[in-house]
Amino acid sequence: KVAELTELLRADGHDIRRLDLGGGLGIPYESNNQHPPSPKEYCALIAEKVGHLGCEIEIEPGRFIAGNSGVFVSEVIYVKQGEDREFLIVDGAMNDLIRPAMYDAHHDIVPINAPAAGTEYQAYDVVGPVCESGDTFAKGRSLAPLKAGDLIAFRSAGAYGAVMASEYNTRPLVPEVMVKGDQFAVIRPRPSLEDIINRDIIPQWW
Structure with missing residues (x-):
């Protein structure tokens, strides 16, 4: 459609030199059954569909890069036994990764220590x-048995965790840790409650 529109506009006298094709590449939120195209496949498709136009091509693969690079x-x-199901209650919340609460988005959940x-x-x-009733990451998710103190990771959180997180309910933002091989560094520390409260300024006239 973009190629057809470009040719139509050029025929009408418009000098079209650049095409912005947006993001284009998805990421595997469900690693077992999702296989988005690779960058190589995507580039081949771009060349096939619009390569003949001779335009400069702009793409925005940020989510593809940042999404898979981060985990939460x-x-x-603790584990709570309900009447008909078990609840895995974790210290992370909807303010840290809001996509599941906001629009029922799926993120793979895996234990840090492989079973x-x-x-x-189960x-x-x-x-x-x-x-909050919306403070739910997953319902009926099949996981290896877990207990209090175990660590889990939400995959594909890199493009969303930090930028969509909030301090709702006076919950400090989680620290961000950058990892390279066996090296790691805290690149954004967790703020203290004092840090959060001290941002408020009481007017002199109050």
Whole structure:
């Protein structure tokens, strides 16, 4: 459609030299059954569809790069047995990764310590500690058995965690840690409650 529109506009006298093709590349939120095209495949498709136009091509693959580069790590607070299901209550919440609460987005959840071969999985509702019905990461998610103190990771959180996070319910933002091989560094520390409160300024006339 973009190629057809470009040719139509050129025929009408417009000098079209640049095409912005947007993001284009998805990321595998569900690693078991999603296989987005690779950058090489995407570039081949671009060349096939618009290469004959001789335009400068702009693409925005930020989510593809940043999304898969980050994980959100959370600790299990406790496992609660409900009437018909088990709840995995973690210390992360909707303010840290809001996509599941906002529009039921899927993020793979994996234990930091891989389970032993042959481990039987069970279904959990994975929820946060904020007293909100929307503070839910997953319902009926099949996971290896977990207990208080275990660490889990939400995959593909790199493009969303930091930029969409908030301090709702006076929950300090999580620290950000950059990792390269066996090296790591805290690149954004967790603010203290005092840091949050001290941002407020009371007017002199109050």
